[in-house]
Amino acid sequence: MGIWRKIKPPFWDRRDSELELLNYRRLWRTTLLSAIAVTLAPLVFLAGINFYQFEEQYQLQRNEITSHVQRLLAVNKVQLANFLEERRAALTYVNLANTFDQLSDRRHLATVFRRLRQSFGGFVDLGLIDGRGIQHAYIGPYNLEGRDYKNQDWYKEVQIRGIYISDVFLGHRNFPHFVIAVRHERADDQPYVLRATIDTGKLNSLLSATDLHPIGDIFLINQQGVLQTPSTLFGGVLTSFKSMAQLAGQMGKVAEVKQGNSPPFLVATAKVEGSPFLLVVVKQPAALLQKWDLLRINIIVMVGVSVAAILVVIWWGSATLVNRIYEADLRRVAMLHEVEYTNKLASIGRLAAGVAHEINNPVAIINEKVGLMGDILGMNPDFPRRDKFMDQIRVIKDSVRRVSEITHRLLGFARHLPVKSEQIHLEPLIKEVLGFLGREADYRNISINVDIPPDVPTLEADKGQIQQVLLNILNNALAAVEDGDRIDISVASRDNEQVAITVTDNGIGIASQDLQNIFEPFFSTKGEKGTGLGLSITYGIVQKLGGHIDVTSQPGQGTSFIVYLPVKQRPRRLEGASGDDAVRMEV
Amino acid sequence: MKVLLIDDEKELVTTLSERMEIRDIDSEWATSGEQGLKMIQDQAYDWVVLDLKMPGLSGYEAIQAIKAARPEARIILLTGHSAPEDLDRALDMGADLYLVKPVDIDDLIALMQGGGKQELS
Numbered sequence: 001m002g003i004w005r006k007i008k009p010p011f012w013d014r015r016d017s018e019l020e021l022l023n024y025r026r027l028w029r030t031t032l033l034s035a036i037a038v039t040l041a042p043l044v045f046l047a048g049i050n051f052y053q054f055e056e057q058y059q060l061q062r063n064e065i066t067s068h069v070q071r072l073l074a075v076n077k078v079q080l081a082n083f084l085e086e087r088r089a090a091l092t093y094v095n096l097a098n099t100f101d102q103l104s105d106r107r108h109l110a111t112v113f114r115r116l117r118q119s120f121g122g123f124v125d126l127g128l129i130d131g132r133g134i135q136h137a138y139i140g141p142y143n144l145e146g147r148d149y150k151n152q153d154w155y156k157e158v159q160i161r162g163i164y165i166s167d168v169f170l171g172h173r174n175f176p177h178f179v180i181a182v183r184h185e186r187a188d189d190q191p192y193v194l195r196a197t198i199d200t201g202k203l204n205s206l207l208s209a210t211d212l213h214p215i216g217d218i219f220l221i222n223q224q225g226v227l228q229t230p231s232t233l234f235g236g237v238l239t240s241f242k243s244m245a246q247l248a249g250q251m252g253k254v255a256e257v258k259q260g261n262s263p264p265f266l267v268a269t270a271k272v273e274g275s276p277f278l279l280v281v282v283k284q285p286a287a288l289l290q291k292w293d294l295l296r297i298n299i300i301v302m303v304g305v306s307v308a309a310i311l312v313v314i315w316w317g318s319a320t321l322v323n324r325i326y327e328a329d330l331r332r333v334a335m336l337h338e339v340e341y342t343n344k345l346a347s348i349g350r351l352a353a354g355v356a357h358e359i360n361n362p363v364a365i366i367n368e369k370v371g372l373m374g375d376i377l378g379m380n381p382d383f384p385r386r387d388k389f390m391d392q393i394r395v396i397k398d399s400v401r402r403v404s405e406i407t408h409r410l411l412g413f414a415r416h417l418p419v420k421s422e423q424i425h426l427e428p429l430i431k432e433v434l435g436f437l438g439r440e441a442d443y444r445n446i447s448i449n450v451d452i453p454p455d456v457p458t459l460e461a462d463k464g465q466i467q468q469v470l471l472n473i474l475n476n477a478l479a480a481v482e483d484g485d486r487i488d489i490s491v492a493s494r495d496n497e498q499v500a501i502t503v504t505d506n507g508i509g510i511a512s513q514d515l516q517n518i519f520e521p522f523f524s525t526k527g528e529k530g531t532g533l534g535l536s537i538t539y540g541i542v543q544k545l546g547g548h549i550d551v552t553s554q555p556g557q558g559t560s561f562i563v564y565l566p567v568k569q570r571p572r573r574l575e576g577a578s579g580d581d582a583v584r585m586e587v
Numbered sequence: 588m589k590v591l592l593i594d595d596e597k598e599l600v601t602t603l604s605e606r607m608e609i610r611d612i613d614s615e616w617a618t619s620g621e622q623g624l625k626m627i628q629d630q631a632y633d634w635v636v637l638d639l640k641m642p643g644l645s646g647y648e649a650i651q652a653i654k655a656a657r658p659e660a661r662i663i664l665l666t667g668h669s670a671p672e673d674l675d676r677a678l679d680m681g682a683d684l685y686l687v688k689p690v691d692i693d694d695l696i697a698l699m700q701g702g703g704k705q706e707l708s
Contacts, residue, residue, distance in 0.1 A: 357640075357667035361596055364667075364688035368602035371692055375609045404689055 009319040011326040031318040047303045095184040113139040122202035131190025168228040176200045215284040220277045356407035423458040444483040451490040472534040480507030509555040590614040593623035594638040620644025654681040
């Protein structure tokens with residue numbers, strides 16, 4: 001609500017105003033919404049198309065990465081299977097090409113071992129285990145002859161399946177390697193087993209040849225998820241591959257795997273045929289898609305900032321536009337009403353002048369007749385009851401003077417309706433205005449105190465207008481005070497350039513929320529008694545004269561109007577000036 | 588000093604004239620512009636007191652005719668009231684000053700005797 005109060009357009013609360021020619025709220029809303037629609041629709045449309053195209057490209061790129069991962073998986077799986085198959089076939093060949101007795105010969109076995117190493121590489125040792133499970137002959141770094149393998153799992157498995165490939169283990173040399181064992185059937189005796197240990201270095205070099213630019217990894221794990229070859233992303237050999245659980249049921253497919261706070265990996269897994277190994281290919285698409293992500297963020301930020309800027313400009317623009325229309329309407333209506341009011345005053349003035357004219361003629365006759373009666377009496381000192389008659393004549397003359405004063409005062413107002421600049425003495429002018437209101441003040445026992453220092457300069461202005469200003473302000477003061485209250489009028493000069501006329505009353509005062517509206521047309525606190533035009537017109541006149549009005553008010557304590565008027569008007573030539581030696585007088 | 592009073596209100600001009608006679612001012616009267624103009628053409632007057640609004644010859648025409656016939660005659664407009672622009676026009680045409688009815692006869696005489704320059708109370 002607080003923010004709304006700050007950004008609310010000024011015309012918002014004028015909805016029920018008498019001045020409302022248009023529904024400004026609706027006009028503003030329509031302007032705002034149509035401007036938003038016209039400006040934002042193409043922007044949103046373009047951004048949408050852009051985003052859609054971008055998403056397509058993004059998906060294409062991602063699909064490409066996924067295909068790449070699958071390709072790597074397939075190729076490497078075949079290579080690894082071939083690698084293992086080569087070693088198995090070699091051992092099978094040795095079995096078939098040599099009899100048990102030949103292989104039992106240590107020198108022959110050493111020759112075979114050497115040839116295997118030379119031909120295939122990776123062989124660490126070679127052993128012959130007889131049908132009872134005892135290591136019959138052995139070529140290698142350890143003395144394992146005579147060792148009994150009968151009860152070991154791998155021996156049992158090779159007896160059943162004919163071949164056995166072990167998981168990777170560190171062994172006595174603390175170096176990762178694995179075992180391939182091949183059974184050899186004999187018709188005349190129990191089958192024997194040829195067992196070779198193979199260095200994983202060969203596997204590693206096979207895998208590391210794969211290009212995984214920029215961020216990726218390829219490695220082997222066993223069925224339990226233990227790394228069989230080292231991984232650059234997930235740790236060294238024989239450590240646990242923690243994301244194993246996330247790959248359940250994803251064999252052969254490309255899955256997305258989250259690890260810690262790093263961006264998700266694309267992981268593909270496949271079983272290497274004829275081995276306990278699972279081949280794992282890992283790729284981090286974020287590195288490749290980073291540019292696309294940046295583009296996406298740029299689009300979102302750019303569109304967001306543009307939309308925000310456009311909304312601010314549209315809000316401001318439409319509010320300013322509608323406010324201008326509102327202000328123009330306000331001025332136009334106020335002007336129309338002022339013209340209407342002025343015309344009304346002029347009509348009243350003309351009526352008053354006509355009435356005064358019609359009264360003045362018979363009053364002049366009465367005046368002369370009674371004057372003649374006085375003259376005749378003056379010439380006849382012996383006229384019976386002369387004094388009595390003279391008294392009557394004096395009373396009639398006084399009454400004629402009173403009628404004359406009233407008509408003159410009426411004429412005084414009427415005469416000044418056309419704007420005419422003249423030098424005005426404020427004291428007689430204020431007294432003249434009070435002549436109209438003094439009677440009401442007398443009846444209501446309101447004391448009106450006037451304080452005008454003798455050094456106050458004369459004003460160059462239109463007398464009628466100044467009278468109207470004072471009349472309006474004093475009328476309001478009289479309406480604001482209770483019977484028996486007081487009104488003070490004081491005049492002060494400011495540097496001989498301005499005159500400040502202050503009218504202070506101790507009446508009901510004006511509420512602070514009304515104070516800012518009192519000069520607006522049709523604003524009235526007097527209910528049906530007020531037109532709401534008095535102060536509005538007063539304000540207009542004072543502004544036209546180059547002055548201004550200050551108001552201070554305390555509800556319950558009173559109000560003070562200060563009218564500042566310039567002593568000299570800006571130069572303005574009046575047409576139809578009278579002759580040089582003409583004299584105008586009123587009697 | 589010889590004064591001519593012209594006003595369509597006969598009671599006013601006759602009474603004013605009578606009161607002037609009492610004050611030893613030589614005065615005559617007319618109740619229309621035409622009548623007054625004829626009198627001016629016949630003889631000279633120092634002052635002509637003239638109503639602006641009269642039937643027949645209007646105040647303006649009367650002023651012009653008076654000034655044409657007797658440029659030396661001075662004219663006082665005595666009016667119930669007229670719009671300021673009418674008075675301005677009359678003054679421009681040659682009227683010397685204007686007074687609003689009713690007037691005090693002694694003030695009027697003093698004004699004429701002072702040559703039209705005297706302030707009235």
